[in-house]
Structure formats: C-alpha cells, structure tokens
Amino acid sequence: MTGRHIRAIAVGIACILFVASCLHAQQSNPTEYQVKAAYLYNFGKFIEWPAKVSTAGDLFSICVLGDDPFGVTLDKTIAGENINGKKVVVRRVAKLQDAVHCRILFISSTEEGRLKEILAALDRTSVLTVSDISQFTRRGGMIQFVMEANRVRFEVNLSTAERDGLTLSSQLLKVAVNVRRSPQPGD
C-alpha cells in the first residue's frame, strides 16, 4: 500500500464523515432560527391579506428589518416555495419606506430602540409584523416569538392584526401560546 492510496482513503473517510455530519445536522433538532424561518413562511399560509394587497404584484415578500439573524436559513426555507400562487422571496430592508410593500416583516431585535417609530410607520399598511423582541405584542406588534420549554412558540395580538385588515385563521390562533384581543391598558 503506497502513500497515495492512504491519502485517497483518508480523503474518502473525511468526505463520508462530512456528509454524515451534514445529514445528522438536518436530522437532529433544527436550530431556533431554522424553526423561526419556517414559522415566518408558514404564517403566510394561515393569514389572509386585504384584497388591495393580495392582488398587487406576483411576489410574496418576507422582509427582514435590521440585522439578519437567519443567515441563509430563511433563503433556504423559502427557496422555490409559493403562497397562493405567488413566489415567495426574501428581502432585507434597511429603510422603513421599503418595508411598506412587504407581506411579512421580521423586525430584528437590533431595532428594539426605534420600535415605536417602526410600528407607527407601518400602521394600517397590512404588513404582518413579527419579532422576538420582548413585549412585542404588548407594544403594538402582531406576532411575537417566545421560547417555551426549549420550543419556539408565538403570541398573537389579534386586534392589531385585524385593525390592519389581516384575517388570522383559527388554525393559527389554535396553536398560538397567547392571543391578545384588545389593546392592553398602559401601552
């Protein structure tokens, strides 16, 4: 057995180990943001937008405002997917004006400081606002990711969503950890 042979075998074993670890990573529990990416996409299936929004354009854009915590996972999740016949795309937006045309807007926790400004700007624009900023639904957001026993779950502020003309399916509300129906006093 020559040195070349040994190297070829070593490379082969390395390859196998790499592929196996990749498969393992996929099989094993997904990361928090993989789950959140999937949820972002799945929200789109259980929510109806008002007609003026749903008929305009042929893209369904999921936007991320602020620092993107997803990396490539969001792009991977929505790659090739459709919602109601519209191609799903990911857009990272920096300016608020660009966010107005999104269907779903994920507000990164880096934007917590100007949250009030953001939500005010998006008022009545029928953009579904999602974030994992704490007290997000209390502060006028629509869906907030919460961690519960190591599982990603979400809260819904139904009145805010309905005020913006969004219809959330009962199926979605059924699995929400908490559904707020009227603005909480002290907001």
Add this chain to the structure above:
Amino acid sequence: MLRVRNYSIATKLTMMNMLVSGAALVIACLAFAAYDLISFRQSMIHNLSIQAQMAGSNSVSPLLFNDPQAAESTLSALRAARSVVSAGIYTLDGRPFATYWRDGNDQPLTPPQVPAGETEVHWFKDGQLALVRSIVFQGKPTGIVYIRSDLQDMTLRLQRYAGIAAMVLLASLLAALLVASMFQRAVAEPIVHLAQTARIVSRDKNYAMRATPTGKRDEPDILIGAFNEMLEQIQERDGALRKAHDELEQNVQERTAQLAASNKELEAFSYSVSHDLRAPLRGIDGFSLALLEDYAGRLDEEGKNHLQRIRAATQRMGLLIDDLLNLSRMTRAEIRKEVVNLSALAHSVAEVLQEAHPERRIEFRIEDRLEARVDSNLIRVVLENLLGNACKFTSKRASACIEFGKAHCNGSSAYFVRDNGAGFDPAHANRLFGAFQRLHGTSEFPGTGIGLATVQRIIHRHDGKIWAEGAVEKGAAFYFTL
C-alpha cells in the same frame, strides 16, 4: 335423505314447499346481508376517511407550528366516534406527533407508509379497520394520520340482521306450512285417496270399489277417472268370464249326463238283447238235438248233417252272445282296485292254457315280481284274452314262445304280451280293438272278435292305454299301461 322416498306424497309436498321457500329466503337473506355488509363496510371506510381528513386538516397548524398538545386535543374530539380505537398524527418522516387511544392506554403506534401516488390506504385486520391518510395542506404533504376503528358496529348489525332473518324465516316457514297444507288438500289428498282405494282393491280383490272423483279438471281427477274406468272394465270382464265358465260347466254336465244316459241305455239294450237272444237259441239247439236223438232212424245222412250244422251254428251264436254279455258286464262292473301280483296271475292263466293244449309245446316267459293296483277279476280277463290270443295265433308254429313282461319306452313303462305267431298287417292295427273285427278267417283261427274289444274296455276303465305292434308272420306284441 333416503328415507324421504318412503314418505307420503302429502309430506313430500309439504317438505318441498318448506324447502323451496326456506332456501329462497335463506339465499335472499344472505344476499341482503352481503349487500348490506358491503355497503356498511364502504360507509364505514367512508366515515373513517372523513374522520381522518378532519383530524388531518385540524392537525396542519399544530404540525407546522410544532404543537403536539393542540394536535392531541384535536384528536380527542374522536371520542365522539365510539368505534375509533386509536388514532395518530405523524410527521412526514414517520415520527409520532400526537396519539389518541379510546381506552386510555398509550401504546405507540407505527403506521405503514402511504404508498407513493396515493393519499389514502385502508385495510381490515384482526377485527379492525385501519386507515392511513397523508395530510396535504395547500398541495403539499404535511404529515400522516393513522386511524383504527373496531368492527363492533358491523358485528352488532350482523347480529341484528341474523335475528331478523331468523324471525322472517320462521314466519315464512309457518306461512309456507299453511299454504302447503292448503295445497295438500287440493293435490295430495285425491292421490292419497286413490292410493288407499287401489290398496283396498288389490288386497280384497273387490273390484266394485270406486275412487271418489275430485270434481276438478286436473290430473288427479283424470287419474281417478281412468282408475275407475279400469275397475269397471275388470268387473265387466270378470262377469263375462264367470258367465262363460258357468255356461260351459253346465253344458259339460248336461252332455255328460246325456252321454251317460245313452250309454246306460245302450248297455241295457245290448244286455237285454243278448240275454233275450239266448232263449230262442236254446230252443233251436234243444229241438235240433231232440231231432237227432229221437228221429235218428228216419233221417238220412244228409239230414243229420244239416242238423249238425244247425247245432254248430247255434252254439257259435251262443258263444257270441256270451262274449257280448261279457263285454257289457265288463263295461258296467264296478272296479275294486287292490295290489295284484300280475306275474302269479299270468302263471296261473298260462297253466290253464297249457292244460287245454297238452299236444302243443308252448314256452311261456313270464317276468317275475310284476305288481299293480288293479281290479283282479278284470285284469285276469285281460291276461286270459291276450295270452289266449297269443296261444291261438301260434298254433301253426312248431315251437311257440309267449312272453309277458314290462318294457320301458319314452320315459314311461308298459306291460306287454308278445308272441312269435301269425302276426298282423300293421295297416289294420287300428281295427284290432273293434267289436266283431277279425283280421283272420274263422276257419284259420276260431274266435268271435269280441276279446280285444273287451280288453280295451277294461284297460280304458283303468285309465290306461293299449296298442299293438306286429307284422304278418312276424308275431304280434300288445302293450298296455295301467
């Protein structure tokens, strides 16, 4: 089943009716039950499929948002469906997501995969119906629902069906029995009645019996009519036969009486004639003798000769009359049968004959120990005549040989008397036994021609037969049976 053949037609008819209606009902019930079960199965499958669809579509959001509790609360709605034993929601890669057990136990369920290209499969196994359906949401498979149901409803339905079928069967068999008994009266009863009548007729030979017609224009009635007609014909034929028989009997009796009367008359006549003839003959003979003795001196030789001839003729006539009287006596005499030693009788007759002809050499060959049940007096007459004839017709032989014995021919035996004498022409054999019939001249062999007639009469009276064989100059043989 073999015994069924011996049952009466009424029982057979009833049985047939019951069997036919029973079989038809059983088949109909089975068909209904089969149809109902098939449709019930289909509706079961359909219901289970709907339940699976509902559970599946209600589990989409729990699946997508990883909320097993929500899925389980969805599944627990199946509690309303009592037949559902267990249900489970599985993720696409086959991991159990939520389960439901009707009876509370919490065994894990491992569902088979839904085959590619199909959304739903179901199968019956171990008394359960299992159904697997892939959960499709917005055109994309999202998970798998697996639901199992027991067949208690079907079993219950089957039991209810069996109960109803048994009741219907019982009721319709009773109805069939009723109908059969009604038809039995119309069909079987006339035939049973006919059979009874036929049995009585053949047992009692009573052809005056008649079967009662049904009065309807059906086959049993035709049968009864034909049977009665046959009886009538038999009766008529019987009557005609009896009448013919009676007439014949009467005719025979009348004829026999007539014959007997005329026979008696004839015999009486011939007896009296023969008897009355003797008196004048005696006169002729007596006065001829008186003439010969008293007037011998006055008569020349020719006159004496004439008188001699008159006397010879009258004596011959006397012999003839004696024989005739004999013959008629033989005919009338009562027969007293006893065992007679024929050999001894023949010997005694032969002795007499030998003494009568001392100058002749006659050899008698008489078989020993011949016995028969006959009238001894009459049979002596037979032997005297036959042996005497033999002696007479062998007179021209230097040495005569006369045999008496028993011969066997054609399976029966006959006595015979055979000689080596003059014999006779066989062409005239039938004339031998007639009265006054002679085949030889009186000058050649003396005789009256009555002997064989007497013999024949005696043999006939013993219910026997007599016949002769012989040829000219070759001797004669007389056979007789007794």
